[in-house]
Amino acid sequence: MPLLEIANLIKAYPSPEGGTHTVVDVPEFSLGEARQVGLRGESGSGKTTFLNLIAGILKPDSGHIFIDGKAMSDLGEPERDRLRATTIGYIFQTFNLLQGFTCLENVLLGMSFGPGADRDFATALLKRVGLESRLNHYPRQLSTGQQQRVAVARALANRPKLVLADEPTGNLDPRNSRESLQLIREACRENGAALLLVSHDQPVLDQFEDVHALHDVNRAALQPGEAGA
Amino acid sequence: MTLFRIVFKSLRQHLLSTAVTALSLALAVGLLMTVWVVKEQSHATFTNVTAGFDAVLGARGSKLQLVLNAIFHLEASPGNIRWSDYQFIRKNRAVQLAVPLAVGDNYRGYRLVGTETSLFNHAYDGDKTYEVLPGGRIFEDGYKEAVVGSFAARRLGLKVGDKFNPYHGLIFDEEARHADVYIVVGVLKPTNTPADRVIWIPIQGLQTMAGHDPKAATDVSAVLVKLRAPTAGFMLDQMYNKQGDKMTFAFPIGAVMSQLFDKIGWFDKVLEAVAYLVALVAIGSILASIYNSMNERRRDIAIMRALGARRATVFSAVVLEAGAIASLGVLIGFAFYAVIMSMAANLIRQQTGAVLEPFVWHKVMLWAPLGMIALGALAGVVPAFKAYRTHVAEHLAPVS
Numbered sequence: 197m198p199l200l201e202i203a204n205l206i207k208a209y210p211s212p213e214g215g216t217h218t219v220v221d222v223p224e225f226s227l228g229e230a231r232q233v234g235l236r237g238e239s240g241s242g243k244t245t246f247l248n249l250i251a252g253i254l255k256p257d258s259g260h261i262f263i264d265g266k267a268m269s270d271l272g273e274p275e276r277d278r279l280r281a282t283t284i285g286y287i288f289q290t291f292n293l294l295q296g297f298t299c300l301e302n303v304l305l306g307m308s309f310g311p312g313a314d315r316d317f318a319t320a321l322l323k324r325v326g327l328e329s330r331l332n333h334y335p336r337q338l339s340t341g342q343q344q345r346v347a348v349a350r351a352l353a354n355r356p357k358l359v360l361a362d363e364p365t366g367n368l369d370p371r372n373s374r375e376s377l378q379l380i381r382e383a384c385r386e387n388g389a390a391l392l393l394v395s396h397d398q399p400v401l402d403q404f405e406d407v408h409a410l411h412d413v414n415r416a417a418l419q420p421g422e423a424g425a
Numbered sequence: 426m427t428l429f430r431i432v433f434k435s436l437r438q439h440l441l442s443t444a445v446t447a448l449s450l451a452l453a454v455g456l457l458m459t460v461w462v463v464k465e466q467s468h469a470t471f472t473n474v475t476a477g478f479d480a481v482l483g484a485r486g487s488k489l490q491l492v493l494n495a496i497f498h499l500e501a502s503p504g505n506i507r508w509s510d511y512q513f514i515r516k517n518r519a520v521q522l523a524v525p526l527a528v529g530d531n532y533r534g535y536r537l538v539g540t541e542t543s544l545f546n547h548a549y550d551g552d553k554t555y556e557v558l559p560g561g562r563i564f565e566d567g568y569k570e571a572v573v574g575s576f577a578a579r580r581l582g583l584k585v586g587d588k589f590n591p592y593h594g595l596i597f598d599e600e601a602r603h604a605d606v607y608i609v610v611g612v613l614k615p616t617n618t619p620a621d622r623v624i625w626i627p628i629q630g631l632q633t634m635a636g637h638d639p640k641a642a643t644d645v646s647a648v649l650v651k652l653r654a655p656t657a658g659f660m661l662d663q664m665y666n667k668q669g670d671k672m673t674f675a676f677p678i679g680a681v682m683s684q685l686f687d688k689i690g691w692f693d694k695v696l697e698a699v700a701y702l703v704a705l706v707a708i709g710s711i712l713a714s715i716y717n718s719m720n721e722r723r724r725d726i727a728i729m730r731a732l733g734a735r736r737a738t739v740f741s742a743v744v745l746e747a748g749a750i751a752s753l754g755v756l757i758g759f760a761f762y763a764v765i766m767s768m769a770a771n772l773i774r775q776q777t778g779a780v781l782e783p784f785v786w787h788k789v790m791l792w793a794p795l796g797m798i799a800l801g802a803l804a805g806v807v808p809a810f811k812a813y814r815t816h817v818a819e820h821l822a823p824v825s
Binding site: 244245248251253254273274277278280281282286288290292293294295296297301305306308309310350354 | 427430431434435437438724725728729730731732733734735736737738817818821
C-alpha cells in the first residue's frame with residue numbers, strides 16, 4: 197500500500213464574484229514509501245493548498261487522503277494534528293522559523309508536539325545540515341541559506357515518513373538552491389522519508405527522476421500559458 | 426520543549442510589555458495588601474491600646490475625643506475637671522487605680538503630659554510596665570524633671586541631662602515659650618504605644634507652668650481609671666453619663682475606639698474601592714497587552730499549529746502566559762507591599778504612636794495574590810480564544 201494515497205480530492209473557496217472557485221480537484225494520486233517526487237506547479241496552480249490538504253492543515257470539501265493507511269479526511273482535528281506531528285515534515289518556502297527561538301529550539305519545537313524533544317537527535321540533525329556551530333543562534337543571525345537548513349532539520353526532527361516541501365528553494369540563490377535541494381533529498385533518503393516537492397523552478401525539478409506537472413494531477417490547476425496563471 | 430518553555434520564550438520576546446504589565450499588577454497587589462493590612466491592623470491596634478486602663482474620666486463631651494486625648498495623646502482635651510473630681514473617683518471602691526493627666530504644652534510639637542509617678546508602676550500592656558533606659562530614672566513629683574518617650578527622644582535628640590523650655594499649647598509655636606526649664610532625667614524604653622511620643626512631667630509642673638491660668642492650677646485634663654472588676658464600669662457609666670451631666674466616663678476604651686472606625690468606615694470603603702479599581706485596571710492591562718500582540722503572534726501560532734500543536738495547546742500557552750505575567754506581578758507585588766506598608770506603618774507611628782507590623786501574616790497575603798493570578802489567567806482567555814481560532818493556512822505566509 198502506498199504511503200500517500202489520494203482519491204477524488206476537492207477543495208473550493210468562495211469566489212469574490214459569488215459562488216465557489218475550485219482550487220484542488222485531484223482524482224487520484226499516490227506516493228510510495230521513501231519515494232521522491234517533484235511536482236511542477238505555476239503560481240496559482242493550487243500547490244500550497246494541495247500540500248496543506250495532505251498535511252491536514254486544511255480539510256477537503258470531499259475526497260480521501262490516506263497517509264500510512266490512515267484516512268486523514270476522516271480524522272477529527274486533534275487526530276490530524278497528531279498525525280501531522282508524528283508522520284509529516286513540512287518545509288515552507290519562507291522557512292517559517294520562530295524568530296524568538298534558537299536553531300536548536302526551533303528543531304526541538306518540531307519534536308515537542310510529536311514524539312517528544314530529543315536534544316541529541318536535534319543536535320545531530322543540525323550537525324548533519326552543517327549548523328553545528330550555530331545551535332544557539334537565532335534565525336535573524338543566520339543567512340537565508342542557513343535558515344533554510346534549519347527548516348530542513350526541523351522537518352526531519354519527528355522522524356516523519358513523509359516530507360512535504362513547498363517551493364523550498366524559492367528564496368535561495370542558484371548555488372544555495374542546488375545545495376539545499378541536494379541536502380533535502382539526502383536527508384530524506386537517510387531518514388527513510390518520502391519526499392513530495394512542489395516547485396515552479398525547472399532546474400530544481402530536473403534533479404528528480406519522478407516529476408509530474410501539477411495540472412496533470414490537479415484538474416483545477418490552470419494549464420501553462422492560461423490567463424492569470 | 427515544554428509548554429512552560431514556550432511561554433517563557435514568549436514572555437522574553439515581549440519583555441517590555443511583560444515588565445510594564447507585571448509592574449502595574451505588582452502595584453495593584455501591593456496596594457490591595459496594604460489597604461487590608463492597614464485597615465485591619467489599625468483597627469485591632471487602636472481598639473486594643475488602653476495603656477492598661479479600663480476607662481477615662483474627663484470633662485463633659487465626646488468620649489472619643491477624651492480617649493484620643495488621654496490614651497493616644499491626639500486631639501485637644503475636651504476640657505478640664507476639678508482635682509476634687511479626681512480625688513472622688515480615686516476613692517471609689519470599684520476603682521483600683523486612678524491616674525490624673527494634664528495636657529496643654531509641648532516641646533517642638535511633642536506634647537508634654539503631666540501625670541503622677543503611679544502611672545509608671547502600672548502595667549500598660551499585660552504585665553509590661555514602663556522602664557527607663559540605663560542611666561535614667563522616673564521624675565520625682567514636684568520637681569521640674571521630665572521622662573521622655575523613646576520615639577520623642579529619638580526625634581528630638583533628647584537624652585538624660587538635657588534641659589528644655591516647654592512651649593504653650595499643643596501645637597509648636599516658637600513665640601509661646603515658657604520660662605520654666607525642665608531637665609530630662611530618663612528616657613523610656615520603647616513600648617510601641619502612644620506613650621513613646623510623649624514627654625512626661627510631674628502633673629503639678631504642668632498645672633502651675635508660668636503663664637497658665639492660676640484658676641486652673643489644680644484642674645486635670647483627664648483621669649485614667651483601672652477598675653477592680655470590669656462590671657463596675659457599667660455602674661460608673663450610669664453614674665457619670667446618665668445621671669450626671671458634668672463629666673464623661675469613657676468605658677470601655679476599646680468600644681469607644683470602635684466608634685472611630687464606625688465613623689471612618691466610609692473611608693475604608695473608598696480605599697478598598699480604589700484598590701479594587703487598580704486591580705481591575707492591572708488585569709485589564711494583561712488582557713490588552715496580550716490581545717494587542719496577537720496579530721504579530723498569529724504567524725508563530727500558525728507555525729506551531731503546522732508543526733502539530735493542537736488548538737488546546739496554543740490556547741493553554743496564552744492562558745499560561747497571562748498567568749505567568751500575573752505571577753511575576755504578584756512576586757514583585759510583595760516587594761511593593763513591603764515598601765508601601767513600611768512607609769504607611771512609619772507614618773502612622775509618627776502621627777499616632779500606634780505600631781503596625783508590616784511583616785505579620787495576614788490572610789490578604791494569600792487571597793489577594795491567588796486572586797490576582799486567577800484573574801490574570803482569566804484575562805488571558807480572551808486572547809487565548811483568538812489564538813485558538815487562528816487560521817493556520819492564512820497565517821503561515823509572512824505578514825508584509
